[in-house]
Amino acid sequence: MSTLLLHHPSFIGHKTPEGHPERPDRIRVIDRVLEQEKFQPLARDAAQLGTMEQAALAHGEAHVHDMRDAIPSEGMIFLDADTSVSPGSWEAALRAVGGACQAVDEVFQGRVSNVFSASRPPGHHAEKARAMGFCLFNNAAVAARWAQKTYGAERVAIIDFDVHHGNGTQDIFWTDPSVMYCSTHQMPLYPGTGDWHETGAGNIVNVPLREGDGGPEFREAVDTAIFPRLIDFRPDFVIISAGFDAHVRDPLGGLRLVETDYAWVTAKLMEIADQTANGRLISILEGGYDLEGLSRSVAAHVSTLMTA
Numbered sequence: 247m248s249t250l251l252l253h254h255p256s257f258i259g260h261k262t263p264e265g266h267p268e269r270p271d272r273i274r275v276i277d278r279v280l281e282q283e284k285f286q287p288l289a290r291d292a293a294q295l296g297t298m299e300q301a302a303l304a305h306g307e308a309h310v311h312d313m314r315d316a317i318p319s320e321g322m323i324f325l326d327a328d329t330s331v332s333p334g335s336w337e338a339a340l341r342a343v344g345g346a347c348q349a350v351d352e353v354f355q356g357r358v359s360n361v362f363s364a365s366r367p368p369g370h371h372a373e374k375a376r377a378m379g380f381c382l383f384n385n386a387a388v389a390a391r392w393a394q395k396t397y398g399a400e401r402v403a404i405i406d407f408d409v410h411h412g413n414g415t416q417d418i419f420w421t422d423p424s425v426m427y428c429s430t431h432q433m434p435l436y437p438g439t440g441d442w443h444e445t446g447a448g449n450i451v452n453v454p455l456r457e458g459d460g461g462p463e464f465r466e467a468v469d470t471a472i473f474p475r476l477i478d479f480r481p482d483f484v485i486i487s488a489g490f491d492a493h494v495r496d497p498l499g500g501l502r503l504v505e506t507d508y509a510w511v512t513a514k515l516m517e518i519a520d521q522t523a524n525g526r527l528i529s530i531l532e533g534g535y536d537l538e539g540l541s542r543s544v545a546a547h548v549s550t551l552m553t554a
Contacts, residue, residue, distance in 0.1 A: 409487020
């Protein structure tokens with residue numbers, strides 16, 4: 247079987263203000279790097295248009311309706327100081343949700359080995375009832391709920407190596423021991439959550455790193471604090487919140503990861519998925535704002551996924 251890449255032109259149609267780090271060029275550079283010859287074996291498909299009902303699995307109907315109603319017919323509207331929507335944002339957000347659910351379908355129905363969804367807007371800051379941090383809907387959380395609802399997944403693990411803590415994912419699953427959320431992130435940094443003592447129902451594993459930490463510190467933290475918990479949890483489905491803004495080149499953080507670190511953690515998570523989840527693993531794009539660092543990191547990540 248192969249690795250599936252999900253993408254769609256609508257992800258470029260979600261416009262942000264001039265100079266905003268979460269910009270359409272992020273998708274353009276990913277598309278460009280994954281057109282290289284070594285990625286020709288990738289299976290490719292258009293991300294499906296999701297539904298409001300799918301988004302509501304993680305957020306409830308009120309938030310979903312609020313997001314729909316916030317979309318302007320022209321121009322741009324700010325939901326907070328960092329998060330804006332434009333006329334193309336609704337389709338992009340629904341295709342990000344739809345692609346997440348489509349990725350779940352593909353691996354649970356055994357059609358592919360794993361999936362990378364190159365979607366935007368990102369999702370891990372979106373709380374149950376609040377859009378923030380560039381995020382409208384929490385795509386990884388929707389994927390987890392879709393796997394539970396549609397395929398009866400009992401123990402879902404979400405692993406997040408974005409430089410920023412996924413406060414939204416933590417918020418959604420805070421009291422739900424059927425979903426384990428594990429995060430490495432720089433602290434202190436936006437959004438200010440993610441300390442060690444934030445453990446939810448025993449299902450939240452936060453491993454804050456310090457500015458200047460690089461690959462050795464990241465690998466030691468993951469090896470000692472996250473992998474043992476994941477193995478004990480024995481997930482039957484693994485979701486990666488794949489943020490690449492812990493890269494040394496990224497302007498929004500102060501960690502010093504490089505491409506080989508992303509390849510390493512991807513391979514380790516694939517091993518755990520093989521051991522406990524029949525290999526079922528999907529990856530959903532989160533952050534990554536230096537275009538060269540993003541493209542190189544995605545290439546390393548997807549190359550590793552293709553070894554399944």
